[in-house]
Amino acid sequence: MWFRSALFCVFAVVLALAGALIGHAISYDFASKIGAKSVDNILNVLASSMLAVTTFSLTAMVSAYSGATSNITPRAVQLLIEDSTAQNALATFLGSFLFAIVGIIALSTGLYGETGRVILYAGTILVIVVIVVTFVRWIEHIARFGRVSDTIERVERAAMGAVHGMAQRPRFGPRERIAIPDSATKIHHTGIGRVTYVDLAQLADVAEDAGAEINPVALPGTLVDPARLLAWTTATLDDKQVQSIRDAFTIEHNRTFDHDPRFGLVVLSEIASRALSPAVNDPGTAIAVIEAGTRVMARILRHKPDPDRSPPAGVNVPPFALPDLLEDLYRPIARDGAGTIEVGVRLQKALAALQHIDEGARADCAAVATDALSRAHPAFDSAADAERLARIHARYWPAGG
Structure with a gap:
């Protein structure tokens, strides 16, 4: 300015x-x-x-x-x-x-x-x-x-932009425990903050000098501290190489949208949670957020990494776990919108749409949909609403199917 x-x-x-x-x-x-x-x-x-x-x-x-x-x-x-x-x-x-x-x-x-x-x-x-x-x-x-609609559009565009820069497609299935050899060199950061950017080219230079792969663990959006693993490698590194790996991770106090698609989903869910609070009671905004977030999730499932943005040789970047992305967006809405049939129905249909985009996402979407159903049932005042939501859930995820 x-x-x-x-x-x-x-x-x-x-x-x-x-x-x-x-x-x-x-x-x-x-x-x-x-x-x-x-x-x-x-x-x-x-x-x-x-x-x-x-x-x-x-x-x-x-x-x-x-x-x-x-x-x-x-x-x-x-x-x-x-x-x-x-x-x-x-x-x-x-x-x-x-x-x-x-x-x-x-x-x-x-x-x-x-x-x-x-x-x-x-x-x-x-x-x-x-x-x-x-x-x-x-x-x-x-x-x-x-305005609310304008802000939702801005967050959606920011999340879409972050998806475009993703190095890999999301990984289906639950979060996997990282198997790190006991003899590996583990790098931790000395500060405390959020990872906002990872310089893969700098990590590749260190990997070339060390003659071994560098495995970053902290993706953009991760909260790091001296106890949280930043990256690891099987090679023995000197102090200069360790510091070079630390410098490749940009650490700030707050998360940013640029390289962190999860942050965009989190902000969208926060907008819906505020709209579903008793003081606001605006299910329409929550439904608009679900639709915007589902478009972002669809973009993530269809994402094909740009070859020019792919991780360089010597750097093994882990993908985002799809269940984490789904939970960031839908779980807060399912929690705060429990008891609102319009929100519950839209959640079930949104998750059903995602599983049709990529069949590999079916199990993850079904788990989130079942969780949303279990949260909604005790909160309904009407048995007809509970029956309707259960019927819609069974339509997309039949028992034993």
């Missing part, structure tokens, strides 16, 4: 210098015809109005962040902060204010006469055009900025 504002300020300084240095090349008659004398008044109006518009825009953005934090989920706020349209709008308005201030200061120096004002006048007209276009876009954008 500061970069765009700085560009406007640099633009104003360049115009002021250009007016002083090359303004004499413009004829006086031409300058008098186009009304360059009025640039003083225009800049004064621009300075006062842009300060008010900037304050208004900043207030609207802060209100959207606050609303998302209290009514949706705090984890989605970072997507609103990264919104390019909002950043462009605020930077444009602030930069225009700075442009007007620099222009007024330049005019007050008296370095150039009437002809030099023409250059500043032309630049002011250009800035006004940019302001009008940006303001129209901002009005259209702010009507939905930070």
Whole structure:
């Protein structure tokens, strides 16, 4: 945001210098015809109005962040902060204010006469055009900025982007215990935080130097600490190589969406859980989340890793376990939506859709669907609702089938 504002300020300084240095090349008659004398008044109006518009825009953005934090989920706020349209709008308005201030200061120096004002006048007209276009876009954008539906779409897009960068397809079946030889060299991190990125190229360089495979264990999103295994290898490593492996893992305090598809699913489930709370009681939003999350899960099941993004030789990257992904998305919704027949039915149908996309996911989807059914039955006040949900479950997962 500061970069765009700085560009406007640099633009104003360049115009002021250009007016002083090359303004004499413009004829006086031409300058008098186009009304360059009025640039003083225009800049004064621009300075006062842009300060008010900037304050208004900043207030609207802060209100959207606050609303998302209290009514949706705090984890989605970072997507609103990264919104390019909002950043462009605020930077444009602030930069225009700075442009007007620099222009007024330049005019007050008296370095150039009437002809030099023409250059500043032309630049002011250009800035006004940019302001009008940006303001129209901002009005259209702010009507939905930070709303629940808008936030769900943002989280879905972020999760889809993370899926595109996955190194492998998900692995079906329950989580497997990692078999690590007793003689293996185990690398732990000295800090505490979340893995946000793994530099596979750097790990491959270490593997080539050591002459053995590097096996990272902590995928993006994993909470690491001095007791949590980061990676292991059968080779004997020196201190420099161990530190190089640690440096390949970017550790931050909070999870990010870029390389962590599980985080997107977690945030979607949090939005649904907030909507299903007694204070909100909005099953429609929960159903919208289920549909968005199911689209992400379908993308994960259909995912074919890009050869250019595949792990380099010497690095063995473990895949995400599908049951973990399913539980991240559906289990909180099944827990908080127990007793709401609309949510229960949508959950069963969503899981049934996933098993038809990839037959290998059938057992994992059936386990999550059975868990959702077991949570819903005791919470129903109506026997008819319980019977209907059981009938729908049996339609997709018949007993003994």
